[in-house]
Amino acid sequence: NVETEYYFDEKLYKRRFKIEKANAWLDSFKALLVRFETLNITWINLHYLAFSILFLRKIKV
Structure with a gap:
């Protein structure tokens, strides 16, 4: 029996x-x-938008 x-x-x-x-x-x-x-560039900007929305939800604005 070997201990890992x-x-x-x-x-x-x-x-x-x-x-x-x-x-x-x-x-x-x-x-x-x-x-x-x-x-x-469009795909990256959608990520920025998503992170912005998540951030605003987090700080409850």
Whole structure:
């Protein structure tokens, strides 16, 4: 019976959790999820718009 050693980095876990949470929020925007846009700049700007909306919801404006 061999014990497996696990490496756990708390800082990395917290950072990854924040990124995964942000990705889940972005999934709520259908246009970003499906990616109807063909130009990269339009797709990037949709992400900026989505993050702006999420930020405004977070600060309850």
